[in-house]
Amino acid sequence: MSLNDLFCAMLETSLNKLQQFDKSSKVQRKQLAENIIGITFKEFNQTLYFVISEQQIDVLNIYEGHVDCFIQLSVFALNDLKNNQKLTELIRNEQLDIVGDIQLAQQFAQLLTVIDIDWEALLADKIGDVLAHKFFYLINKGNKNIKNKFKNKKNNQLSLLLAEKNISPAPLEVAFFCDQVTEIEQQLLDLEARINRHRH
Amino acid sequence: MNKVPESTTHFGFKTVDEDKKVELVAEVFHSVAARYDLMNDVLSLGIHRLWKRFTINCSGLRKGQKALDLAGGTGDLTAKFSRIVGPSGQVVLADINDSMLKVGRAKLRNAGIEGNVEYVQANAEELPFPDNYFDVVSIAFGLRNVTDKDKALASIYRVLKPGGRLLILEFSKPLYKPVSKFYDFYSFNILPKLGKLIANDSKSYQYLAESIRMHPDQETLKEMMNKVGFENTEFFNLSAGIVALHRGYKY
Numbered sequence: 001m002s003l004n005d006l007f008c009a010m011l012e013t014s015l016n017k018l019q020q021f022d023k024s025s026k027v028q029r030k031q032l033a034e035n036i037i038g039i040t041f042k043e044f045n046q047t048l049y050f051v052i053s054e055q056q057i058d059v060l061n062i063y064e065g066h067v068d069c070f071i072q073l074s075v076f077a078l079n080d081l082k083n084n085q086k087l088t089e090l091i092r093n094e095q096l097d098i099v100g101d102i103q104l105a106q107q108f109a110q111l112l113t114v115i116d117i118d119w120e121a122l123l124a125d126k127i128g129d130v131l132a133h134k135f136f137y138l139i140n141k142g143n144k145n146i147k148n149k150f151k152n153k154k155n156n157q158l159s160l161l162l163a164e165k166n167i168s169p170a171p172l173e174v175a176f177f178c179d180q181v182t183e184i185e186q187q188l189l190d191l192e193a194r195i196n197r198h199r200h
Numbered sequence: 201m202n203k204v205p206e207s208t209t210h211f212g213f214k215t216v217d218e219d220k221k222v223e224l225v226a227e228v229f230h231s232v233a234a235r236y237d238l239m240n241d242v243l244s245l246g247i248h249r250l251w252k253r254f255t256i257n258c259s260g261l262r263k264g265q266k267a268l269d270l271a272g273g274t275g276d277l278t279a280k281f282s283r284i285v286g287p288s289g290q291v292v293l294a295d296i297n298d299s300m301l302k303v304g305r306a307k308l309r310n311a312g313i314e315g316n317v318e319y320v321q322a323n324a325e326e327l328p329f330p331d332n333y334f335d336v337v338s339i340a341f342g343l344r345n346v347t348d349k350d351k352a353l354a355s356i357y358r359v360l361k362p363g364g365r366l367l368i369l370e371f372s373k374p375l376y377k378p379v380s381k382f383y384d385f386y387s388f389n390i391l392p393k394l395g396k397l398i399a400n401d402s403k404s405y406q407y408l409a410e411s412i413r414m415h416p417d418q419e420t421l422k423e424m425m426n427k428v429g430f431e432n433t434e435f436f437n438l439s440a441g442i443v444a445l446h447r448g449y450k451y
Contacts, residue, residue, distance in 0.1 A: 004254050034286045036263065053283040055312045060284075065262030 004046065004061045012059040016040075019057065021117040030054050030112045035107050038067040042074045042095075050108070069100035069108070081109035203333075209347055212410030222323075226297055228345075228404040234297035235399040236274050237307075240350040242398060243391060243405075251443050254281045254436070255338060256280050258447055264288040265335040268359065271295055271342020272326055275304035275313075281336075282313050292329075295342075324352040329359045340369040344415040354427045358436045360450040364431060371442035372437070373417040379440045387412065418444050 019025040032052045040047045049063040073081065077095045080086040084106075090096035098105050124132035161168040169177070209218045216224060232239060240248050255277065261267055263286045269278040272293040281291045293308075295301045298321055305319050322328050324339065324346050337356050348353045356366055374380040387409035395405030416424065419434050421444075425433045430448030437444050 005250050005257070009250060009253055034263075051284055053286075055283065058280060058283050060257060062257040062260075063262075064260040178418075 008048065008059045008061050012057065013133045015059070015112075016056045017085060018115050018160065021122060022115045024116060026054070028107070029057070030102070032107055032111060034124070035068045035108075036063065036065070037104065038063065038070045040070075042072065052108075052111075067100070069098065069104040071105050072097035078109055079113050082106050082113065210411075210414050212407045212414065214410075218347055221232070222263065222296070224341075225345045228407055230298040230299045231401050232395075232399050233274075233297070233303045233405050236303065237276075239300050239399055241406075242394060245440060247413065250446070251369055251438050252276050252280075252340060255340060255439060255445055256284075257338045257369055258436070258445060259338065259349070260365065261285060261336050265293075266290045267336040267338070268292045268320060268329070268334045270322075270327075270337060270339040270356070272338075272340075273300045273304060273342070275308045276348075277338055277340055278304070278317060278337065279308055279313055281338075282308075282317050285316060289318055290316055290318070292318045292320055292334075294320045294324075296323050296326070301350060319394060325355055326351075327355045327359050331358050332361045333359050335361055335362040335364045337364070338367040340367075341371070343368055343370050343421075344411050349416075350424060350428065353424060354428075357428050357430065357450055361451055364450050366425070366448045366450070368421065368425075368446040370421070370444065370446070371415060372421075372435075372441055375437060375441035379442070383442060418446075421446055432441070 019029070029052055033054045035052050037052070038047055039050065039051045046061070049060040049067065051060060051063075073090070073096045075082040077090050080090055081096070087096070087102070087106075088112075089100075120132050120136045124136065126132075127135075162170050201388045207218050208215050209221050210216070211221050211224050214318040229236075245253075259267070259281075261281060261284050262324055265285050266289060267281045268287060269275070269291060274296055275362050276372070278291050282289075285291060285314075293301070293304055295304065301319055301321055308314070308369055309316060324342070325348050338387050339356070340363060343349060343352065353366075360366060391409050394403040395408075396402035399405075415421075416423065418437065418441070422433050422435055425446060425448045429450065431451050433446065433448040435444045435446045
């Protein structure tokens, strides 16, 4: 018994807890049921086997039988796996290696990464609709406030640099300067052409 | 005139007639069946889940195979076995105690596990299955309650296919003295009290502690397995030897 067992147990429990919250995941699991998918994450150098059934996903760290699909990838590429366009890029960059059905791998990536949980409804079951709504309303409001504050701060700093302290040039000044540079560049080219003409 | 019993065996620290032990063990499990899972979690602080997970990893079970979860109780191993073998495989949950079997069946059916699981009330000493039938036989925390362990091991050997394996997860002898001291204190002082508190039954948990002490240690059990014909037998000490997983193959 090693830390691997503990890690697998924790991964399995948290994965299935999240899956329970997402109602659509059961349908996806049903499509994938009876498949066993092996994944080696390059970062950990450890193969995990995911046994998918209608009821849940089981995570094993040893499986001696035949797997339906074997994937070798980096943890960061998991999210891109479900995207058809990126597959060849991942394979070319040696971030991904698949033995078996690619479609199966993609469906599995979809199952793991797209989890649609209605947290407000879940909280409403525990503390009631009104409180849950109020709670999420406050959180959203707080979130918006923080975003606004950041936006304002950015604007303030910008005007400080441009107008008040005059450290940085205004956009029009930059454009004018760029035009001047282009003009001089053109003049320089003309001059160079003239010199060349006189030489010959 | 009273019939004189031919032989005796131990029931915890007590010595009882051999034919009485089954009844006595049955009583213990009838009494604890309803709260069995909760008690396992509390008494082992949830670690029994890791022990069982390790057992599954060592089982080598594959899709389409047949497994027997002997003394399967409330079906923790059966649930996982059933998902691994899939609809083309078969899992048999066998227990000698019908209360435990009922709790296990209700629990598994509620979890949506059906189709490839069968429930059989059976005595490990005389398994009602054909020869060479199962790919894997597991017995988790059950062997110490069996009256005639050699007979049970021989019976398991018979039902295993050639190439099949037996997994015995059972309490064993702690490897280190300090662990042993703490473990003794825990088993004889805390465990029965917790049993009283949660399952309202301190006697059954007193029996649990005593039966663990009477169970053969790692090496002895390994020898017993070798004697009935198992090969490549090995054991893994878990949690400093408080529990050991024995694995043997039939070739």
